[in-house]
Amino acid sequence: xxxxxxxxxxxxxxxxxxxxxxxxxxxxxxxxxxxxxxxxxxxxxxxxxxxxxxxxxxxxxxxxxxxxxxxxxxxxxxxxxxxxxxxxxxxxxxxxxxxxxxxxxxxxxxxxxxxxxxxxxxxxxxxxxxxxxxxxxxxxxxxxxxxxxxxxxxxxxxxxxxxxxxxxxxxxxxxxxxxxxxxxxxxxxxxxxxxxxxxxxxxxxxxxxxxxxxxxxxxxxxxxxxxxxxxxxxxxxxxxxxxxxxxxxxxxxxxxxxxxxxxxxxxxxxxxxxxxxxxxxxxxxxxxxxxxxxxxxxxxxxxxxxxxxxxxxxxxxxxxxxxxxxxxxxxxxxxxxxxxxxxxxxxxxxxxxxxxxxxxxxxxxxxxxxxxxxxxxxxxxxxxxxxxxxxxxxxxxxxxxxxxxxxxxxxxxxxxxxxxxxxxxxxxxxxxxxxxxxxxxxxxxxxxxxxxxxxxxxxxxxxxxxxxxxxxxxxxxxxxxxxxxxxxxxxxxxxxxxxxxxxxxxxxxxxxxxxxxxxxxxxxxxxxxxxxxxxxxxxxxxxxxxxxxxxxxxxxxxxxxxxxxxxxxxxxxxxxxxxxxxxxxxxxxxxxxxxxxxxxxxxxxxxxxxxxxxxxxxxxxxxxxxxxxxxxxxxxxxxxxxxxxxxxxxxxxxxxxxxxxxxxxxxxxxxxxxxxxxxxxxxxxxxxxxxxxxxxxxxxxxxxxxxxxxxxxxxxxxxxxxxxxxxxxxxxxxxxxxxxxxxxxxxxxxxxxxxxxxxxx
Numbered sequence: 001x002x003x004x005x006x007x008x009x010x011x012x013x014x015x016x017x018x019x020x021x022x023x024x025x026x027x028x029x030x031x032x033x034x035x036x037x038x039x040x041x042x043x044x045x046x047x048x049x050x051x052x053x054x055x056x057x058x059x060x061x062x063x064x065x066x067x068x069x070x071x072x073x074x075x076x077x078x079x080x081x082x083x084x085x086x087x088x089x090x091x092x093x094x095x096x097x098x099x100x101x102x103x104x105x106x107x108x109x110x111x112x113x114x115x116x117x118x119x120x121x122x123x124x125x126x127x128x129x130x131x132x133x134x135x136x137x138x139x140x141x142x143x144x145x146x147x148x149x150x151x152x153x154x155x156x157x158x159x160x161x162x163x164x165x166x167x168x169x170x171x172x173x174x175x176x177x178x179x180x181x182x183x184x185x186x187x188x189x190x191x192x193x194x195x196x197x198x199x200x201x202x203x204x205x206x207x208x209x210x211x212x213x214x215x216x217x218x219x220x221x222x223x224x225x226x227x228x229x230x231x232x233x234x235x236x237x238x239x240x241x242x243x244x245x246x247x248x249x250x251x252x253x254x255x256x257x258x259x260x261x262x263x264x265x266x267x268x269x270x271x272x273x274x275x276x277x278x279x280x281x282x283x284x285x286x287x288x289x290x291x292x293x294x295x296x297x298x299x300x301x302x303x304x305x306x307x308x309x310x311x312x313x314x315x316x317x318x319x320x321x322x323x324x325x326x327x328x329x330x331x332x333x334x335x336x337x338x339x340x341x342x343x344x345x346x347x348x349x350x351x352x353x354x355x356x357x358x359x360x361x362x363x364x365x366x367x368x369x370x371x372x373x374x375x376x377x378x379x380x381x382x383x384x385x386x387x388x389x390x391x392x393x394x395x396x397x398x399x400x401x402x403x404x405x406x407x408x409x410x411x412x413x414x415x416x417x418x419x420x421x422x423x424x425x426x427x428x429x430x431x432x433x434x435x436x437x438x439x440x441x442x443x444x445x446x447x448x449x450x451x452x453x454x455x456x457x458x459x460x461x462x463x464x465x466x467x468x469x470x471x472x473x474x475x476x477x478x479x480x481x482x483x484x485x486x487x488x489x490x491x492x493x494x495x496x497x498x499x500x501x502x503x504x505x506x507x508x509x510x511x512x513x514x515x516x517x518x519x520x521x522x523x524x525x526x527x528x529x530x531x532x533x534x535x536x537x538x539x540x541x542x543x544x545x546x547x548x549x550x551x552x553x554x555x556x557x558x559x560x561x562x563x564x565x566x567x568x569x570x571x572x573x574x575x576x577x578x579x580x581x582x583x584x585x586x587x588x589x590x591x592x593x594x595x596x597x598x599x600x601x602x603x604x605x606x607x608x609x610x611x612x613x614x615x616x617x618x619x620x621x622x623x624x625x626x627x628x629x630x631x632x633x634x635x636x637x638x639x640x641x642x643x644x645x646x647x648x649x650x651x652x653x654x655x656x657x658x659x660x661x662x663x664x665x666x667x668x669x670x671x672x673x674x675x676x677x678x679x680x681x682x683x684x685x686x687x688x689x690x691x692x693x694x695x696x697x698x699x700x701x702x703x704x705x706x707x708x709x710x711x712x713x714x715x716x717x718x719x720x721x722x723x724x725x726x727x728x729x730x731x732x733x734x735x736x737x738x739x740x741x742x743x744x745x746x747x748x749x750x751x752x753x754x755x756x757x758x759x760x761x
Contacts (some may be wrong), residue, residue, distance in 0.1 A: 023302070024309040027355065029640055031313025031347045032320075038343040039321045044244035048237060051119070051332045057170035058086060058116040058203030060212055062219060063228040066090075066200050075222045076204060081211040086115035086203035090187075092194035093180070097151035097158055101615045102138065103180035104152055107201070108190040109133060116169065116203035118184055121331070122146055123165030129189045135181035136166040137174040137331055152183065155195025156460075156611030161185065171201065172231050173239035174331060199228050209234045213495060225547070229488070242565050242712060295364050299356065306355035310348040317343070323629050418646050419689045422738060425639045426693030427700050429730045433722040434701035435708065436628065441720055442562075446617055448714060450527070450561030450568070452509025453482075453588025454597045457604055458613035465585060468608075469503075472589060477603040479592035480507035483573060483585035490545040496530070497564050498544065502573030502585065509590055510570070513715045514538065515557025521574040524553035528715030529566025531558045544571065549579035558715065566713020639737065646685065646741040678746030679739045686738030690731050 064072050069088050076082045089107055096102040110117045112125055121136045123146040132152075134144060144150065148163045167184070168174060175181040185193065206215050212232040220227050284294055318337055409415075442448045459468045465483070472481040482503035489498045501508060505517040510525075515538045518524050524544075526536060536542070540555050553571055561568050573585070591600040597616045604614050698721055705719025722730065 020301075020305050024305050024312075027306050027309035027351055028313040028316070031310045031351050032316040033313075034350060035314045035317035035343045035347045036320060036324060038346055039317055039338065039340050040244075040324050042340060042343065043321070043338045044241055047332055047338075048240055052170055052233065052237075055119045055170060056115055056117075057233070059206045059209075060204040060215060060230060060232045061116070061171045062202045062204060062216075062230050063091070063199045064202065064219075064223060065226040065228065066198065068223055068226040069200050069202065071223060071226070072202060072219065075219055076202075076215075079215060079218060081207050081215055083205040083207055084115065085205075086110075088200040088202050089116075090190055090194070090198045091201045092154065092190070092196070092198040094152050094154035094183075094193070094195070095613055095615075096138075096142075096181075097153050098142065099616070100618065101153075101613060102142075103613070103615065104135075105180045105182050106152065106154065106190065106193060107182060107184050108187050109184035115205075116171070118167040118169040118182075120165050120167045122167075123163070125167075126164055126184060126186050126189070129186065129192065130160070130162050131164045131186065131189070132161040133165040133167050133184040134163045135175055135183060136168050137176070138181035139163070139166050140331065141176065150183075152193060154193050156609075157193075157195070159193045161189075168331065170233065170236060171203075173236050177242060178236075178239055216495070217490075220547075239564065242562075295360075299359050302355050302359045303352060306351045307348060310351045311344065313351075314344040314347050320633065324633075415685065418685050419692070421646065422686055422689035422734065423693040423696065426689055426730065426734055427697035429639070429733075430694070430697030430722055430727075431701045431704055432632075433726050433730070434705055434719055437720040437722070438705055438709065438718060442709075442714065442718070447509045447511050448560050448718065450510065450559070450563055450566075450713075451617060452511070452590065453617055454591045455589045455600050455604060455617060456613075456615045457587040457589055457608065459587070459608050460611050461584075463608060463612075468587060471607050472587065475603060475607065477592055477595045477600050478589055479595070480504065480509065480590040482508035482588050484588060485573070485576060485580075485583050485585045487546060487576070487580065487583075489569070491542055491569070492534075496544075497568045498546070498576075499568055499570050500573045500576030500585075501570055507590070508588070511560045512557045513560055513717060515555075517559070518553075518556055518570065518572050521572055522551075522553055523556045523572060525557040525559045525570045526555055527561035527564075527566035527568040527570070527713055528558050528710065529561070529564070529713035530569055531555075532710070533567055542569075544569070544575075546576070546579040551575045551578060560714045560718070562713050564713070565711075566715070643737055643741045646682070646738065647745045675743060675746060678742040681746075682738035682740070682742030683735055685742070686735045689738075690734055693734075694727065694731070 062072065073085065076085050087110060089110055091108075092106045094104045094106050096104050109125055112120075118125075118133060120133065123133070125133050132150070134150065139145070144163060144166075146163055146165060149160055150163060151158050151160050153159075161183070169182065171182075172178045190198075204215065206212055209232075212234060216230050216232070219230075318339055321338065446452065457468070463471075469481070469483070472478050480503075482501055484502070485500045487498055487500070488495050490496070501510075501518075505519045508517070510517060512525065513528060515525070524542075526534075530536070536555055538555050538557065541552055542555070543550050543552050553569075553575065559570065560566075561570075576583075589600065589604065591597060597618055601614055601616050605612070608614070701721050702719050706716035709718045710716055
């Protein structure tokens with residue numbers, strides 16, 4: 001191994017170090033992209049589970065009428081699957097007096113530190129009659145801080161409360177993924193602000209996730225209509241991770257791009273760098289070094305680079321990870337860094353394997369080089385082709401273009417690797433723009449996420465459903481309306497979120513992906529997530545059981561829905577009324593043409609009074625910032641890998657060709673001509689990459705877009721590729737970066753004196 005050490009130490013000169021830094025840059029950028037994908041995808045579930053455990057939260061919360069709390073205790077006390085039962089918490093519905101009339105669930109605050117008590121993220125719990133612990137997720141979105149005052153409306157009456165703390169609990173996933181948001185008040189305040197009879201929320205711990213459905217079924221059967229509903233931790237956990245799962249799928253797709261790009265880059269750069277040292281390697285062999293020693297030394301040198309670059313890339317990804325966090329992870333542990341050693345291990349192993357595979361073959365070939373041939377520096381066909389190109393230049397092409405094209409042809413493998421690296425960057429840019437356009441479209445058109453109403457209306461009890469529907473049908477500000485009720489049903493032995501929808505199916509605004517909307521009793525449409533999860537097909541018949549009664553429906557279509565990841569079954573109100581005839585629906589109201597959402601809201605307030613719950617559904621793109629940042633960072637990362645690769649390749653080419661440059665300078669070529677050669681070289685590489693990358697990127701964005709939209713329940717077929725203007729920007733940027741990268745790599749050689757170029761070995 002002493003001979004190996006000699007070769008490795010001898011390579012640590014300034015020129016070799018600069019070359020190693022370029023290789024390290026490529027490997028480090030690839031490692032950063034791979035580590036970012038692993039860190040963001042891997043940390044969310046662990047952090048959510050850890051926060052749940054720290055909070056001593058309940059596996060299950062049950063909502064019942066206050067009069068049946070003792071009966072519930074009796075049922076739970078005899079159930080062997082129940083481990084403990086917490087104190088009941090009174091709960092009532094209200095609204096925040098903001099522009100959107102945001103629904104709020106007001107709760108009587110339990111004692112601090114008790115079972116299923118809310119987690120205080122800032123400030124303190126409420127004490128007196130004018131204080132509240134407010135939902136931290138809604139506070140972040142609405143810009144509410146500790147010390148502010150909010151107004152809560154219940155039963156048509158407004159009550160101002162001072163925000164003394166921010167917090168959350170795990171009785172449901174966080175706002176806005178799940179609503180309503182929560183506000184905790186003291187017992188005396190709850191009695192003053194609640195309207196109507198409250199519900200009682202009872203926390204329960206059970207023996208494992210499998211026991212949840214059994215316990216809920218037992219309570220439902222024993223309490224009947226007094227059982228108002230439930231939320232369980234497994235379902236809440238899935239809802240909390242919806243955004244992160246989507247984001248993780250997105251980062252995984254981009255991590256694949258980075259991995260492919262880095263594989264191409266590393267294979268090309270190391271092969272070129274190793275083969276460029278053939279003469280030096282031959283000198284070592286001439287003085288007694290064996291081929292195996294030389295192979296091991298070259299491999300060891302590049303493995304050291306790979307390990308160091310992997311560590312640096314992992315540190316970069318870790319420092320960047322807080323910016324890439326979305327959903328509940330940002331609220332649970334905002335601002336903290338997660339030094340995920342598993343990501344470091346995986347990233348290092350992948351890059352080491354990649355570098356080994358990329359280095360071993362060229363290192364082995366270099367170790368077997370013929371000493372006499374390498375030291376003699378035999379004539380090469382590319383060089384003869386160069387002078388043939390020069391003789392043709394005056395009659396066929398300008399000299400810079402002729403030189404550039406000859407350089408491309410002279411090293412076809414290296415040129416191909418350059419083109420592939422740029423192609424990956426072009427494809428990544430097209431996919432990024434496509435994903436952004438798709439997300440913007442979904443956010444700006446809520447119907448695509450299963451929320452087509454412009455305004456949601458909950459009328460007071462003095463309006464019968466028939467009165468509400470008559471008013472909506474004759475109001476000129478109303479373009480269309482539909483009624484809806486969300487409930488839980490049992491299908492094939494497991495609980496399923498169902499949504500009963502009434503009104504005209506042709507105008508309700510739900511977006512059908514395949515088939516048609518249900519138009520009458522006996523028909524249903526499944527959210528895409530439910531259709532995929534259950535393996536259903538259009539035309540299948542399923543039995544829906546609600547409160548001991550059942551009805552059969554035929555699946556006539558699937559529709560786009562993001563709530564519960566699309567795992568919702570939409571049935572007709574006619575079927576639901578048979579099993580739950582006394583349930584009051586809410587209404588989705590769609591504005592007439594030329595009527596604004598604000599105008600529609602004002603009209604509905606005039607019709608149904610200020611006591612009615614009237615909530616505008618206005619798109620909010622503020623939550624897209626992490627996605628935009630991540631898309632931009634990952635795309636720039638891949639572009640940087642491509643640019644670094646092209647520069648490393650051109651630097652290697654220039655180092656190999658400095659004697660040629662010296663000869664060209666000596667016989668009269670100007671520096672501007674040689675710089676122009678570099679520009680043309682980069683433009684040609686970029687142009688070839690665009691010819692390949694644009695059609696490939698167009699197909700890739702559709703495939704990746706369908707994968708991502710399917711993950712969140714919207715289903716396939718919703719991807720919007722870049723516009724003509726966007727494609728023009730991508731093409732122009734690619735051409736400019738290609739030209740600048742090759743020009744920047746050419747400039748150091750062009751500016752050197754002619755005699756120093758001629759003296760190069």
